Amino acid sequence: MGMTISEKILAAHAGLDRVVPGEIVNAKLDLVLANDVTGPVAIQEFAKLGIHSVFDKEKVAMVPDHFTPNKDIASAEQSKILRNFAKEQNLKYYWEAGRVGIEHCLLPEQGVVLPGDLIIGADSHTCTYGALGAFATGVGSTDCAAGMATGEAWFRVPESLKFVFNGSKFQPWVGGKDLILYIIGKIGVDGARYKAMEFTGEGIKNLSMDNRLTMCNMAIEAGAKAGIIEPDEITLEYVKTRAQRDFSVYISDPDASYEKVFEFNTIDIPLQVAFPHLPENTKSVDEASGIKVDQVVIGSCTNGRLEDLKITAEILKGKKVHPEIRCLIFPGTRDIYLEALRRGWIETMIEAGASVSTPTCGPCLGGHMGILAKGERALSTTNRNFVGRMGHPQSEVYLCNPAVAAASAVRGEIVHPREVVNHG
Amino acid sequence: MGKAWKFGHDIDTDVIIPARYLNRFEPEFLADHCMEDADVSFAKEVQAGDIIVGGKNFGCGSSREHAPIAIKAAKVKAVIAESYARIFYRNALNIGMPILECPEAVAGIENGDQVDVELITGQIKNLTKGTTFQARPFPSFMQDLIKAGGLISYVKENRKNA
């Protein structure tokens, strides 16, 4: 029997001809990453190993993105630990404010992660890189420390779930965010626990890389170990100018085995809104219509990429953010920010009355730059709407795509974008 | 032996230790805010030896190891849940925080019951109700990890032998 793309990547990195789900393998890593929250703990654990240098200074990335530019003294101390470690170890991949971006936007953009890679990251959204055809999974700080020391990690080979999107047509403004929210709404926040989610079909073939990154980003919100998409022309076009090393393209065998196959017609999927306090509480935007919000957040490792900013600017063009709304926009990286600036989109946003920030995780995790007060409600393009995620435990977060977010910022309540775009 | 603190399904790492405290990572500091967004009284009242009981998918969400660290530093003896989110499960084992999977025990324990856990055998006793449950055994590789005292000791051990 054949193997899935995930099984092939794990087998290749474990030096085996084949692996089967359930098997535990020890495998070689192409990249280990951490951020300013998980990194300091990993560095502390690394020190306990009594090993003086990381396994490969070109295969460890430290990304200070969560509380940076540092929000207070305590977070500045954490960043300092990361900075000192990066310097001591002479790491190739470390960036300071002004050049740094949100890790899961930055690493694909800079060609640090590539198709066929096996990656662990001390951040749950490490699964984002599956969009490039890599097997990438989130771990904690101790696994990260062991990975930095040995260049290896143990993996239980996951069962794969296949999600087939039939048809190349989408409803207007529907993007990767809606497809993944729709799936999570169907299978629940533990519907893919421990599994690899493989996204395929004509709908995915017609999806841009930015949208694919959004989809794989939220695989963890269904409890998955990884989200993954086979590389195709769109992938190769994306990595062509970015890759600075060799990479391998793996695709699933036609007779690979899946624990379950789900099929959807792409055209049937409407714009989605996830209600508090779980990403599985999805409804169509029409069912959410009229809910008043205090703050709209556009950005994050889910929807902080160029296409997301393009849609946002298109909707905000010539309009004003509702007087009672704070609309906060966080470009994912410096390059995204700069390109949006050159194309005039940042000007459009600021003229509309939005606040545009330097790249940071900021409010996504309730870190800084837009925390909610008691009783406040946000509509956000981020990935989690848990209790207290963006501030006070009695605040609320609704999740959606950038088109819905931008239109709702104009209207002052959740609205289908067609209402704002047609009626000015 | 200790008191059972019972929580619901999908207890995420954001409520176990909210991000507003992630600008620090000292275990005692994290323990002071453990479970804060699920139950503000927990960190104040929890006693050494108490047990956390959760539903399905305990520890979902962020990869922050701060979550099991906070629970361990709050001197909770063990977590018993119907099932665990993958990263939390791995993190807890890696740092030596005992976690047990046992849907029957979750169903048979009420908030405030006196519960004891035998970590080696996985036997769970509800002393209030006089019932006993058996948790699922760990896969053999994980038993090795636990025996070694967590991942860091395991890696050290293996490097010595290599």
Ligand code: SF4
């Ligand atoms: S943007 Fe949000 S979800 Fe993404 S890495 Fe930052 S905190 Fe995590």
